Amino acid sequence: MNPVNTKAYNLPPDATWLITGCSSGIGRAIATLIASKPQHRLIATARDPSSLDYLPDGNPNIFKTALDVTKPESVNAAFSAAAEHFGDGFHLDVVVNNAGYSLSGDTESATEEETHQEIETLFFGTARVTTKAVENMRQSETHRGGLIFNISSLAGLCAFPGHAYYHAGKFAVEGWSESVAREMHPDWNINFCIVEPGGVKTNFEGHSKAHTAPHPAYQAPGTPARILEKYVEQGIKLGMGMEPAAVAEAVYTIASRGEKVPLHLPLGATAWNLIKSKLEGFLAELEAVKGISAMGAEL
Structure with missing residues (x-):
């Protein structure tokens, strides 16, 4: 397979960041962190820009704008507005795709x-x-390159009952990101990092989480989804999960440390351990079906 992220990434001292989903949670934490860096420029986006009032007004390095990722015209408008605000030579250095809900x-x-x-x-x-x-990162002849963080989840690698479409979306982000990362010409120095946090203390019972209607066939206490729900509820009561600020610090560390960017970045002990366990289990499954997989050919 084509290699990815082949060169060390050096974050410019006056880097321009674009972050989606900045109204709460991880997006808000990253936007707050970048806004605290005086030389960095921030494009903070949300479906409702009024939710970005925690960021200061009047700072030319901070641009707040509406962006609804489900609407192509909104994405195009946000990019155009940012280019107009920052003027000639507008170049994105870091993009964080964070918008989403469960x-x-x-x-x-x-x-x-x-x-x-x-x-x-x-x-x-x-x-x-x-x-x-x-498109923006590869076109500049004098300032080519950049870093794209796609916020996935433990749920992008490990699937659990009761979240099938959330898993489908995050699994899709993982595969799509890996493929696009392998399309990048090495001279462009465009890097990808798929961020895979475990539980994060975000507004999960607010607009960041939606529920399907209960189905009567799945309401017995022993149903796998009900067992998981009870476990998650207990974990929330016990305060389990990473702080959004810790995710923000990890993202900034990867961007600013001057080293090669990892394609995958599990965050938190739960994510690291469960991903490792899944991969080990997958290897065991591979060995178990080796004879069938070979179909008469030597492996």
Whole structure:
């Protein structure tokens, strides 16, 4: 396979960041961190720009604008507005695709509208913004290159009951990002990092989480999704999960340390351990079916 992220990435001292989904959670934490860096420039976006009032007004290095990742015209308008604000030679250095929400519940009860909206936001929204960002990053002859963080999740590698369409969207982000990363010419120095946090203390019971209607066939206490729900509820009560600020610090560290960018970045002990366990289990499964897989050929 084509290698990815082949060169060390050096973050410019006056880097321009574009972040989606800045109204709360991880996006808000990253935007707050970048806004605290006096030389950096920030394009903070949200569907409703009034939700960005935690960022100061009157700072020319901070540009707040509307961006709904589910609407191509909104993505194009946000990029155009940012280019107009920052003027000639507008170049993105770092893009963080963070916008999204979780859809949980019984898969049989999910409506067409719910499922399409989930994939539209998680996957197609990420794809739209990334494609525009790559176009910007590769075109400059004097300032070519950049770094794209696609915020996936532990849920992009490990699947659990009761979140089928959320997993579908995050799995899609993982595969799509890996493929696009391998399309980049080495001279462009465009780097990708798929961020895979475990549980994060975000507004998960607010607008960042949606539920399908309960399905009567899945309501028994022993149903896998109900067991997981109970476990998650207990974990929330115990304060489990990373702080959004810790995710922001990890993202900034990867961008600013002057080293090669990892394609995958699990965050948190839960994510690291469960991903490792899944991969080890997959290797065991491979060995178990080796004879069948070979189909008469030597492996």
